[in-house]
Amino acid sequence: MARSALEDMFRAIQALGYEIVGPTIRDGAIVYAELKGADDLPIGWTDVQGPGSYRLERRADGAVFGFAVGPHSVKKYLLPPSLRLWRATRDSRGAISVEAGTENPRKLAVFGLRSCELHAIAIQDKVLAAGAHPDAHYASQRQHLLLVAVNCMTAGATCFCTSMRTGPRATHGYDLALTELVGERSHEFVIEFGSGTGMRVMEGVPHRVAGDAQIAAAGEVTRRTAAAMGRGLETDGIKELLYANLENSRWDEVASRCLACTNCTMVCPTCFCTSVEDRVELGGSVAERVRMWDSCHTMDFSHLHGGSVRGSIKARYRQWLTHKLASWIDQFGSSGCVGCGRCITWCPAGIDITEEAAAIRATDLRKRRMVAANES
């Protein structure tokens, strides 16, 4: 598909009744927001990321998707930051009626999703939509999504999807997947179909069957990206490693830097923790329950009778990292991390999950115990 047909693709998606959201520039970052057309995309921009640092820069080549992931993720649509669950009203005779607060799902097309994010959706599906008690809002909104993936042409300095085996090439879970080919004289997209809906979108868009050279070039894009991955995380035996190192002194060191600010959990596309707040209107006859994003980094989140069971920042950071990389495996059958790097970039203290995991590995208490045993 030619670069010029991107706008046709937008129109075709809209014609099927979808609102389109996707990457666009706001307040110095590429966030997810409503897109009216292809021109709202961050055309010709890239992002320079590092621990606790994010800057936009111009690219010379006019690439449409020449950036990595930003602070937002699909989570904000599937698991909104704030959602009214129900509202109860008491009438003058004292009779109480309850109405569900869940809004009707929107037909939403998410444009420009990356492979790591498709994996994050699959993880949240398992947590929130599978099992005996699916989350009603998540499950219904999930069925109204059209997912247009983009295979990454650049890896951010905080990306490590290759370590987590979640990218950079989108392999499943999309309706359409695009690989952008920016050449000297040509600018086009190779498109892969993932669903019938995806095929229907393309019926109204000028395109032709890709040639061998284009398919090879598309493969080369993600191979180059994989080779340029910003970071890595050794996952071999990580569950056992972390379980055996709950007393590692590295937790004290990272706790001295951690602000317990919750930013890492808020930006993480798999973190799903929420809490509910009951509100009563002044008159006392209307009450509602609102669910909001919460985080294991707050004291209230582990508040049981008499106080917080994770009173120290150390206990809370350790809980976050060991859940993400270890106990998630026991609980949901996969890692809770897809290697998107958001928690590294958006941590105001620049704390790096890959560096922390590596530091624990380097000071593995089991090794020390073995050394001690050999010496004695």
Place this chain on the structure above:
Amino acid sequence: MPAATRARKLKLAVWKFASCDGCQLSLLDCEDELLALAERVRIANFLEASRATVRGPYDLSLVEGSITTPHDAARIQEVRQASRYLVTIGACAAAGGIQALRNFRDVKEFTSIVYATPAYISTLDRSTPIAAHVRVDFELRGCPVNKAQLIEVVSALLNGHSPHTPAHPVCVECKRRGTVCVMVARSVPCLGPITHAGCGAICPAYGRGCYGCFGPSESPNIASLAAQWIAAGATRSAIVRVLRAFNAAAEPFAAASKAYEDDQG
């Protein structure tokens, strides 16, 4: 809710100590809720709104301002005695306010510079929070308080639940509203990670760092945040200045600002 409170209106008094009146005005600002409030609450003493006053005792006293004079130190005892519940509103009442900057210096020096006849000035060495003088049932933070939180506290008392005013950092509210972090994207010094939530993260939404109006959050790691700012080019005296605003005397802000002042590297 208990039938008794439903039948009888809650008798409310608003008291002012050393303050700017901004928090009291937040109550008048609650336009949408004022009618509902008037149905359940009888305002017995609120000089900003009406000169009519009713004698105590009061069911609920909202206390604004800090204690800075011997006269006020005595008056707050009377207010406490006349009140079933005493809720303080705002940073002055919770932490001493901006006027607590005197706590770090010699107040006599200030009065001699500011007033023509300093001998007429009767003031205390320190500006202290209400809780340093009497038992306080609930402290509402902020400079000024958030009007939704103010309504929440009154509503909680009327409807018999505990008020929801979480002590987690401003970052939680900032991320929930989808704001791009000004520290990460623009290296703007932001107090959000160590500041008590409640304002809804207004300042970062307008591209500015948080000023810390709501005081320290539940577990503020000031040293780590200050280290980030220093790495981004801030001086130690700049750190002293940001910690010494409306909540200058609140711990651990006060101790940290002293430490950075003593150690001007």
